[in-house]
Amino acid sequence: MSAPGRDVAIVAFAQSGHRRRTDDLSEVEMVMPVLHEVLRQTGLKTSDIDFTCSGSSDYLAGRAFSFTMTLDGVGAWPPISESHVETDGAWALYEAWVKLLTGEADTALVYSYGKSSPGPVRDVLTRQLDPYYLAPLWPDSVALAALQAQALIDAGATDEAALAAIAARSRADAAANPYAQVTGARPQGDHVVAPLRTGDCPPIGDGAAAVILAAGDRARDLCARPAWVRGMDHRVEAHSLGVRDLTDSPSTRLAAERAGFFERPVDTAELHAPFTSQEVVLTKALGLGDDVRINPSGGALAANPLMAAGLIRLGEAAAGIHRGDSDRALAHATSGPCLQQNLVAVLEGDPRG
Amino acid sequence: MTAVTPPPETLRAPLVVEFPFTRSLGPVQSAFLTGLRERTVLGVRAEGGRVLVPPVEYDPETAAELRELVEVAPTGTVTTWAWNPAPRPGQPLDAPFAWVLVRLDGADTALLHALDAPGPDAVRTGMRVRIRWAAERTGAITDIACFEPYEAGGAPGTREPAPHSGVFDDPVTGIVAPARLDYTYSPGRAQTRYLRALSERRVLGERCPSCDKVYVPPRGACPTCGVATADQVEVGPRGTVTTFCIVNIKARNLDIEVPYVYAHIALDGAGLALHGRIGGIPYDQVRMGLRVEPVWSEDGRYPDHYRPTGEPDADYDTYKELL
Ligand SMILES: [Zn+2]
Numbered sequence: 001m002s003a004p005g006r007d008v009a010i011v012a013f014a015q016s017g018h019r020r021r022t023d024d025l026s027e028v029e030m031v032m033p034v035l036h037e038v039l040r041q042t043g044l045k046t047s048d049i050d051f052t053c054s055g056s057s058d059y060l061a062g063r064a065f066s067f068t069m070t071l072d073g074v075g076a077w078p079p080i081s082e083s084h085v086e087t088d089g090a091w092a093l094y095e096a097w098v099k100l101l102t103g104e105a106d107t108a109l110v111y112s113y114g115k116s117s118p119g120p121v122r123d124v125l126t127r128q129l130d131p132y133y134l135a136p137l138w139p140d141s142v143a144l145a146a147l148q149a150q151a152l153i154d155a156g157a158t159d160e161a162a163l164a165a166i167a168a169r170s171r172a173d174a175a176a177n178p179y180a181q182v183t184g185a186r187p188q189g190d191h192v193v194a195p196l197r198t199g200d201c202p203p204i205g206d207g208a209a210a211v212i213l214a215a216g217d218r219a220r221d222l223c224a225r226p227a228w229v230r231g232m233d234h235r236v237e238a239h240s241l242g243v244r245d246l247t248d249s250p251s252t253r254l255a256a257e258r259a260g261f262f263e264r265p266v267d268t269a270e271l272h273a274p275f276t277s278q279e280v281v282l283t284k285a286l287g288l289g290d291d292v293r294i295n296p297s298g299g300a301l302a303a304n305p306l307m308a309a310g311l312i313r314l315g316e317a318a319a320g321i322h323r324g325d326s327d328r329a330l331a332h333a334t335s336g337p338c339l340q341q342n343l344v345a346v347l348e349g350d351p352r353g
Numbered sequence: 354m355t356a357v358t359p360p361p362e363t364l365r366a367p368l369v370v371e372f373p374f375t376r377s378l379g380p381v382q383s384a385f386l387t388g389l390r391e392r393t394v395l396g397v398r399a400e401g402g403r404v405l406v407p408p409v410e411y412d413p414e415t416a417a418e419l420r421e422l423v424e425v426a427p428t429g430t431v432t433t434w435a436w437n438p439a440p441r442p443g444q445p446l447d448a449p450f451a452w453v454l455v456r457l458d459g460a461d462t463a464l465l466h467a468l469d470a471p472g473p474d475a476v477r478t479g480m481r482v483r484i485r486w487a488a489e490r491t492g493a494i495t496d497i498a499c500f501e502p503y504e505a506g507g508a509p510g511t512r513e514p515a516p517h518s519g520v521f522d523d524p525v526t527g528i529v530a531p532a533r534l535d536y537t538y539s540p541g542r543a544q545t546r547y548l549r550a551l552s553e554r555r556v557l558g559e560r561c562p563s564c565d566k567v568y569v570p571p572r573g574a575c576p577t578c579g580v581a582t583a584d585q586v587e588v589g590p591r592g593t594v595t596t597f598c599i600v601n602i603k604a605r606n607l608d609i610e611v612p613y614v615y616a617h618i619a620l621d622g623a624g625l626a627l628h629g630r631i632g633g634i635p636y637d638q639v640r641m642g643l644r645v646e647p648v649w650s651e652d653g654r655y656p657d658h659y660r661p662t663g664e665p666d667a668d669y670d671t672y673k674e675l676l
Contacts, residue, residue: 023363028541063538071576072574077577118536136530137467138442146435148433151478239413242406242463
C-alpha cells in the first residue's frame with residue numbers, strides 16, 4: 001500500500017560481516033553488534049525505541065524459540081512493545097512500518113538474523129513446503145530453483161551464459177561491499193542441480209541486519225537524508241508450484257504497483273534473487289531497463305543470510321539514499337520456493353539542492 | 354573474583370531434531386491419496402473449469418470450496434525439469450534422477466515428482482512419461498515411486514477426464530510425515546565459557562558492565578541493558594532455594610523416582626536463580642530459604658542435583674529480590 005498521512009523513513013542500517021560459519025557466536029552474540037551499530041548511527045538508546053520487531057526461523061539452527069534469546073540483545077526487560085515474524089526481517093519491517101503509520105509509535109527497531117551453518121539448509125528448507133504433496137519428497141531449495149531456471153531457458157528468457165553473467169556482475173559489484181561473503185571473479189563451477197551451477201546459487205552463511213525506522217520530524221532529526229518509504233506491499237503466489245507460471249512473478253508486479261513503483265522511474269533496484277535465474281524473473285516482471293542499477297551491493301548471490309537477506313535489500317537501498325548515491329530506489333524481498341512470496345518497497349530521498 | 358578470559362575453543366555437539374507430524378486430510382486430499390493407493394489419479398475441477406492435479410480443497414484463484422473430482426491418466430508430459438546429480442536423504446530415488454513437473458493427461462496443472470532416467474541427455478521438456486507405482490502403497494504422495502520415460506505412449510489424448518465419486522473402501526484420513534534434521538550445535542562464547550568452567554566444577558556467571566547484575570547461566574547479553582556481559586564471575590557453589598515445586602509424574606527417559614523437588618536456586622553471588630533438582634532430603638521437607646550445594650554428576654561435568662548443606666536457613670530478605 002502507499003503511505004497515507006504520515007511520512008516514515010529508514011534512518012539507519014547495519015549488517016554483520018556475513019560468514020560461512022559463526023560457531024564461536026551464539027545468535028544474540030551475532031546480533032548485538034548490529035543492534036548497537038544502528039543505535040550508534042542515530043544516537044538513540046534502547047529505551048528510546050517505541051517498537052521492536054524481529055524476523056528469524058527456529059528451523060535454521062534447530063533451536064526452539066531462539067528469538068526470545070536474541071531479544072536479550074535489545075534490552076527487552078522490563079517488557080517492551082515487541083513483535084516477531086517467523087520469516088525474513090523484511091516482513092518485520094513491514095509490520096513496524098504499519099505500526100508507525102498508525103501513529104502508535106514514532107521509532108522502531110527492526111532486526112533479523114539467520115544461522116544456516118548448524119544444519120543442512122537445503123534439506124531444512126524442504127520443511128516449509130506443502131506437507132502432503134511436496135515435503136515427503138524432500139525437494140531441496142536448489143532443485144526447485146533449477147526447475148524454475150529450466151522453465152526460463154525453455155521459454156527463451158535466458159540461457160546458462162546469461163545466468164553466468166549475472167553471477168559475475170553480482171560478485172564483481174560485491175567486491176566493494178565489505179560485508180559480502182563471496183566476492184570477485186569465481187568459476188561458475190559444476191551443476192548443483194542442472195541447469196544451475198555453483199555460481200548460480202547463493203552462498204550459505206550466517207548473518208544479521210538491523211534498521212531503524214522513524215516518522216516525520218523525528219526521522220529528519222536522526223538522519224541527514226532519510227530514506228522515505230513511499231509505499232510497501234507484499235503478495236503471494238498460488239500455493240502449488242504446478243499451478244504457477246514459474247517464468248513470471250505476478251505477485252511481485254502487483255506488490256510493486258501497490259507500492260507506487262510504476263509512478264516514476266527508480267535509479268536503483270535491490271532485488272532479493274538468491275539464484276541468478278530469479279533475477280531474470282524479477283527484472284522481467286518489473287520491466288527494469290538498463291537505466292536501473294541492479295544490486296550494486298552484490299545482492300543475495302554475494303551474501304544470503306537467510307531471514308536477513310531480504311531486510312538487507314531494504315537496508316542497502318536505504319543506505320544508497322542516505323549516502324546520496326540514489327534518489328529513488330526499489331527494494332524487494334522474497335520468501336519460499338521459486339519466489340513464492342514477494343515484498344516491494346519504494347524508497348526516496350528528499351530532493352537535493 | 355573477576356577475570357576476563359579470551360573466548361575459549363568452540364564447543365560442538367550433534368543435535369538431532371526429529372518430529373513425526375500427524376496430519377489429518379480434507380475430503381479432496383483424502384480422495385487423492387486414497388486413489389494413489391488404488392493406482393488411480395484424481396484431480397479436482399476449479400471454478401474456471403481447469404483440472405488441478407494434485408488437487409486442492411480451495412480454488413487458488415477464487416478461494417471457492419472445490420469438490421468436483423475427476424480421474425486423469427497415469428501418463429503425462431514434462432513441463433519443466435532439473436537434473437539432480439547427487440540425491441539427498443529422503444528424496445525419491447537413490448541414483449541421479451531428474452526432478453520434473455508433469456502435467457498428467459487430462460490435467461491442466463503439473464505435479465512435482467522424480468523421473469528415473471539414465472542421464473540429463475535423456476530428459477527434455479515436452480517428453481512423455483508415465484507413473485511407476487510403488488510396490489507397497491499406503492495413501493501418500495510416495496505411492497508414486499517416480500515417473501519413467503514413456504515415449505511410446507504417443508501424444509496426449511484430448512479425451513475429457515472422467516467424473517469420479519472419490520469414494521473408495523477404507524479411505525485414508527491422515528498421514529504421518531516423519532522428518533529428521535541433523536544439526537551441529539555450538540553454544541557461543543558465553544555459554545562455552547560456562548560449560549568449560551562446569552567441567553572444572555566451577556560455576557561461572559557473567560556480570561553486566563552497565564547494571565552489575567550477574568547472570569547464571571550466562572547467555573551473553575543483559576536483557577535489561579541490551580549489552581554484552583563481559584566479565585566472568587565465579588559464583589556459588591552454595592546457594593539458597595528461593596522457590597520450588599514437587600514433581601509427581603515420572604518423565605520419560607528420566608531415571609528419577611517421584612515425587613521429587615525441582616527448585617529455583619540462587620547461587621551465592623548470582624543475580625538470578627537457576628533451576629535444579631533437590632536431593633538428599635525428603636521431598637516434603639524442602640522449604641524456601643533452604644541452603645544447598647551441588648552434587649556433581651558421575652562424569653563431573655555438571656551438577657546432577659543439589660543437597661542441603663546443613664547451614665541454618667537463609668533469611669527471606671536475603672533472597673526476596675531473586676524470587
Ligand atoms: Zn544490565
